[in-house]
Amino acid sequence: MNPALPIDAVLPTLLQQLSRSGSCLLVAEPGAGKTTRVPLALLQQISAQQASVQQGRWLLLEPRRVAARLAAGYMAEQLGEAVGQTVGYRVRGEQKISKATRLEVVTQGILTRWLQDDPALDGVTGIIFDEFHERSLDADLGLALVRDVQQGLREDLQLLVMSATLDVPALLAVMPQDTPVVHCPGRSFPVHLLYRPVALQDRLEQQAARVVREALQAHAGDLLVFLPGQAEIRRLQRELQDLATSGVLVAALYGQLPLPRQQAVLRPDPEGRRRVILSTALAESSLTVPGVRVVIDAGLERVPVFQPRSGLTRLDTRRVNRASADQRAGRAGREAEGWCYRLWSAEQLLVPHGEPEIMQADLSGLVAELAAWGIKDPQQLDWVTPPPAPAVAVGRQVLQQLGLMDDRMGLTPLGQKARRWPTDPRLALLLEKAAEMQALPLACWLVAWLEERPQGDDPDLLHRLEQRPQKATGGSDGRWYQAARLWAQRAGCTLELQRLDVAAELLLCAYPDRVALRQGKVEATSGGADQVSYKLVRGGQAFLPASHPLARSKWLMVLDLDGQASGARIYQAVALPDAVMAPRLPAESDWQVRVYWEASQQRVVGEEVQALGALVFARRPLQQMPAEAVARALLEGLRERGKLPWSEADLQLLGRLKLLQRVLGDSWPEVSEAALLARAESWLLPRLQGITRLEQLQKMPLGQWLLDSLDWSQQQALARLAPVQWRVPSGSCINLDYSGEEPVLAVKLQEMFGQTTTPVIVDGRVPLLVHLLSPARRPVQVTRDLAGFWAGSYFEVRKELKGRYPKHPWPDDPLQAMATARTKKAQQQSG
Incomplete structure (x- = not known):
């Protein structure tokens, strides 16, 4: 009999809400049991409602291959079956399913390919997005496409999004109207936090080894150590190799381990030894490691970050976010009271959440998928986080350079043809070209290497190919061989290399x-x-x-x-x-016109070059620069600079517009620097004709140009809702200051005699922050409550300043006194 889990208490409500609404969000804390209990409950519900068990298939999406395999294995075990019967899985290069399979656990990238092949998802009752908080690019794209299917083809398709930490408002904005949210507490015990920062003179693995030994002495149970990658895991294994003599098992857990070794780590040691499990972020969510009472967290993660300048994606090691750190610590409290040692100081600040992958990834693959879906503008779909326009533009540029996308943002015939290969657009093109050159075995080895990136110190890939593995051995070379064999099966060829000489040409195509x-x-x-x-x-x-x-x-x-x-x-x-x-390479007569922004000179430069990209072989001055090219180069320079040369008056205008956008919402345009530069083609580019230097632009009326881009009704409303000046009781018209978070009226105290109500703007929605000034124009009081000031603080101010400024009026009753900007003598003379 399965032990009770917190999710059991909310399953009836969840099933009812999902059946009624067709969509649902499940926020279930770690340890609740959502990954394995919810899908099985949905299958039971379908079996009760449908006569045929062959109908009503569900898809469960997992962020990683290991999580998909293990979840399928656990649920099949609960049913007393082998994987591939009622519950199966499908990951890249491997599947265990049958005609009886009614729950398929798949990785998120599989869903996109599935949708492209069968948008109606025939035979699928619903889709479950698990661990959505990880916000992978595949998950975001998959959800956007599923929502498009729901709205256009399958209103009956059920959708469940679940995780421990969901951005509920952002998800509800893209989910069907009235989507219910079900909350479920987790099952956890107290976890005590201890901090052991790494000293400057120490390596990470040295401190981690010391803390492992400390924790083994201080606490019972197994230890789970979070490290950023395999290299750190190997180094720490070497530091801890002596523990084997004391009956402690040191085991590794990461995504590229063979499945049997992963499964072994997720079970108690059959010999009863204590375990120290060294893991990447793989164990942070989706997987439960039994027996863990202590977590040691290095506080680092390794994430892929796309570099537009080089066109490469690099793995960046950085500090984890607070949500991930809490998830990791929670692993120590799944079964009993636990302890978490953090290898950073208690004062270290962590960002609240990780950035979605869509904000930092190479989007050429996403752009290709959208083009295959028939989408030219990503804004046509509902996104939890819309893909950044600059990254989309770079992705389009890459696909066009490769010949996979045309000028109308659709796939070319070559692009359509390359889609038969389920991989990144560049690698799909490499395979397609290899097929034309009868070099598919070589392409299989190249693509497998580029996908798996096997370990090795030799920078020469061709030399690595000559030394390629000949069978499925262990380690990264074994994974390379397995991946190459899988590609050979898809391509219908052998792995015997006959044309190594065209490797450079194939790679150059991609x-x-x-x-x-x-x-x-x-x-x-x-x-x-x-x-x-x-x-x-x-x-x-x-x-x-x-x-x-x-x-x-x-x-x-x-x-x-x-x-x-x-x-x-x-x-x-x-x-x-x-x-x-x-x-x-360019021919002798092949000269290209280049007009570009030269940051060091702060001006637009024009020349003719013989070049390949940034590699210039010859150059000569350009006699006359095209006006349109000059304007665009200047605009690109401004975008690279990240800001426009606003005057003080312009900044006041921006402050007024920001206030209205903040208070009144989307009826007013966003005027952040980034937003204005993003839409500069519409309001700024036409004005840049003939301007080649930044110093010239600094003399231009940027604020007026921006104001002119508003429609007539907005211009009129701006003057009324956020006026430039405010008439005070003395009759003076005082300029308002919009440079801060709140609009400020800075005025001499004597000019406000008699005024008891605080001035307000934006149709009474926003009170002015009144800075009451001394005769020397120094603030003596900041208030939004004039009546309260006159009744109280005024007399303290009067007492302090009357002797310092005797020529100015300081009446006993400021509410009855005449407001004035003059001295007492000047008042008498004018009277």
């Missing part, structure tokens, strides 16, 4: 923007060894040790960099023969 040209030799920053500098076709420099054979190559195809802005290290590359590069 990565034309990763070419690098040898520049010369430089001295290394440390160690004293020489390095060779290469200039990248997209700009920037990268380096190879001068002693490496690749460093003698004039041209390289750079496949992996460390992502540094300058002095980047080349991790993986292929030499490009001159014969391969020659067709892509």
Whole structure:
């Protein structure tokens, strides 16, 4: 009999709400049992309602392959069946399903391909998005496409989104109207937090090893250690290898481990030994590791970050967010009271949540999927987080350069053809070109390497290919072989290499923007060894040790960099023969006009060049720069700069517009710097004709141009709702200050005699913050309550300032006194 879990108490409500509404959000804390209990309950409900068990298939989406396999295995075990009967799974390169399967556990990327092949999802009753808080790119895209299917093809398709921490308002904004939200508490015990920061002179694994030994002595139960990646896991394993003699098992857990080894870690040790489990973020959610009483958290995670400048995605090691840190700590309190050692100081500030992958990923694959779906503008779909317009533009540019997308944002015939390969657009193109060149075995090895990135210190990929594994061994080379064999099965070919000579040409088809040209030799920053500098076709420099054979190559195809802005290290590359590069180089008569922003000179520069991307072989001055090109180059320079040269008066206008947008909402445009630059084509670009220098633009009326972009009714309303000046009781018209969070009226105290009500703007919605000034124009009181000031604080101010400013009136009754901007003598003379 299964033990009771917190989710059991809310299952009847959840099933009822989902059946009634067709969609639901489930916020279930860690340990509630949502991943395995909810899908099985839905299957039972379908069986009770339908005569045939062959109908009513559900899809459960998991963020990782290991989570999908393990969840399917656990649920099948609960039913007393083998995986592939009622419950099966489908991940990249592997599936266990049958005609009897009614619950398929799939990874999130599988759903997108499934939807493209069968938008109506025939035979599918509903879809469950599990652990949606991780906000992977595949999950965001999948939800947007499912919502499109619901609205256009399948109103009956049920949708359940669940996680421990959901952004409920953002999700409700894209879910069907009146989508219910069900909350479920978790099952957890107190977890005590202890901080053990890593000293500057120590390596992470040294401190982690010390804390592991401390925790083994202080507490019972197994230990779960969170580390950013496999390299750190291997180093810590070496630091802890002596623990085996004391009966402690040190085990690793990460996504690329073979499934049997992953499953072994998720069960108690059959010999009864204490365990120290070294894991990546894999164990943070989706998986429960039994027996854990202590968590040791390095507080780091490794995430892919796309670098538009280099066109490469690098793995960035950074501090975890607070939600992830709490998730990790909670693993110690699943079964009993626990302890969490954090390898950072208690004063360390963590950001509340992680950034969705859609905000930092290469979006060329997403753009290709949208084009295949028939979507030209991503705004046509409902997104929890819309894809950033600049990243979408870069993705389109990449696809057009590859010949996969046309100028109308649709897929070309080559793009349509390449879609038969279920992988990234670049790799799909590589496979398609290889098919034309009868080099599919080579392409299978290349694509498998580019997807799996097996470990190794040799930067020369062609040399790695010559030393490729010949069978499914352990480790990363074994995974490379398995992935290559899977691609060979898809392509209908063997893995026997016969045409290694075309590897460079194939890679150049897929990565034309990763070419690098040898520049010369430089001295290394440390160690004293020489390095060779290469200039990248997209700009920037990268380096190879001068002693490496690749460093003698004039041209390289750079496949992996460390992502540094300058002095980047080349991790993986292929030499490009001159014969391969020659067709892509400019001819003697091939001159390109280039008009661009030169940041160092703060001006637009025009020239003619013979070039390949950023690699310029010859240049000459441009006699006359096209006006449209000048304007666009200036605009790109402003976007690179990140701000416009506003005058003080312009900043006041921006403050007025920001206030109205904040108070009145979307009826007023957003005027943040980023928003204005994003839509600058409509209001600024037409005005930039003939302006080539920043100093020229600084003299232009930017504020007036922005004001002119508003419609007539908005211009009239702006003057009324957020006036430039305010007439005070003395008769003076005082300029309001909109530069801060609140509008300010700074006025001499004597000019406000008799005024008891605080002035308000925006049709009475926003009170002015009144700065009452001394005769020397120094603030003596800041208030939104004038009546209260006159009745109380005024007399303290009067007492303090009357002797300092005797020429100015300080009446006993300020409410009956005449408001004035003059001295007493000037008042008498005018009277």
